[in-house]
Amino acid sequence: MSDLPRMSIKSLRNLIAETETTLHELNTELQRREEAAQDSEIEHLEDHMKHAELSLQSIRDFFVILINEYRSRH
Numbered sequence: 001m002s003d004l005p006r007m008s009i010k011s012l013r014n015l016i017a018e019t020e021t022t023l024h025e026l027n028t029e030l031q032r033r034e035e036a037a038q039d040s041e042i043e044h045l046e047d048h049m050k051h052a053e054l055s056l057q058s059i060r061d062f063f064v065i066l067i068n069e070y071r072s073r074h
Contacts, residue, residue: 007015041048
C-alpha cells in the first residue's frame with residue numbers, strides 16, 4: 001500500500017472496486033457462518049431444554065431436602 005501516492009486514478013478505482021468486492025464476499029461468508037451456527041443451535045435446542053429441565057429438577061429436589069430437614073429440626 002505504500003505505492004498509493006504513485007498509483008494512477010484508474011488503478012485506485014480498480015483497487016477500490018476489488019476491495020469492495022472482497023468486503024462483500026467476506027460479509028456474505030460471515031453471514032453464512034452465523035446462520036449455520038444458529039441452525040446448529042436450533043437443532044440442539046431440545047437437548048438444551050432437557051438439560052435445563054434436569055437442572056431445574058435437581059434444584060427442586062435440593063429444596064425439598066432442605067425444607068424436610070428444616071421441618072424435622074423445628
